[in-house]
Amino acid sequence: MNSIKDMVMNEIVIEKSRFITYLFPVEDAIKAKEIITELNKKYQDATHVVYAFITENDVRSNDNGEPKGTAGMPTLEVLRKENMINVLAVTIRYFGGIKLGAGGLVRAYTKGVSDAMKNAVITHEEEITEISITTTYKDSFYLDKNLSLSRNTLKTFDDKVTYNITLLKKDLEKFKELFINLKDEYAFNVIDERKEFI
Numbered sequence: 001m002n003s004i005k006d007m008v009m010n011e012i013v014i015e016k017s018r019f020i021t022y023l024f025p026v027e028d029a030i031k032a033k034e035i036i037t038e039l040n041k042k043y044q045d046a047t048h049v050v051y052a053f054i055t056e057n058d059v060r061s062n063d064n065g066e067p068k069g070t071a072g073m074p075t076l077e078v079l080r081k082e083n084m085i086n087v088l089a090v091t092i093r094y095f096g097g098i099k100l101g102a103g104g105l106v107r108a109y110t111k112g113v114s115d116a117m118k119n120a121v122i123t124h125e126e127e128i129t130e131i132s133i134t135t136t137y138k139d140s141f142y143l144d145k146n147l148s149l150s151r152n153t154l155k156t157f158d159d160k161v162t163y164n165i166t167l168l169k170k171d172l173e174k175f176k177e178l179f180i181n182l183k184d185e186y187a188f189n190v191i192d193e194r195k196e197f198i
Contacts, residue, residue, distance in 0.1 A: 129190060
């Protein structure tokens with residue numbers, strides 16, 4: 001699954017109608033609805049405020065007065081095609097006086113979201129493993145030189161050195177190969193396994 005890192009805004013003009021598209025990362029439907037409410041206030045003079053979002057527990061779209069299936073659903077289809085999750089897409093339309101027809105509307109809303117997606121920083125869902133390693137001071141120098149696979153490392157010092165290391169689950173076996181070269185005893189534990197967008 002994919003998501004986006006930050007909010008993105010894009011504007012296109014088709015047959016004198018302005019289509020302003022926003023993409024937002026959202027953690028749930030509550031946050032998506034809050035943003036939609038804010039944009040409705042900000043663009044209260046707009047002809048239509050169309051949206052679609054996909055979160056882990058909810059999928060919704062709304063044509064907001066456009067002919068049924070010509071705005072919200074095409075917006076949602078772009079998100080699905082890009083394998084998105086936890087993303088809200090909102091397109092504000094200012095009617096320019098020329099009717100686009102059903103096909104034209106579908107193309108316009110699809111283009112608005114697709115163009116915005118091109119400007120987004122895409123993040124990918126990865127399986128993350130957090131591990132704990134306790135070793136001697138002597139071997140800690142060796143580990144310090146070989147932590148390139150780790151995404152985050154926290155060290156604590158006592159009679160031994162304990163590392164809390166976060167890395168991609170797919171790199172775990174490769175990381176374990178480092179331990180073959182440790183001279184002294186060490187303790188290894190998996191603390192947590194989760195998914196994150198990176």
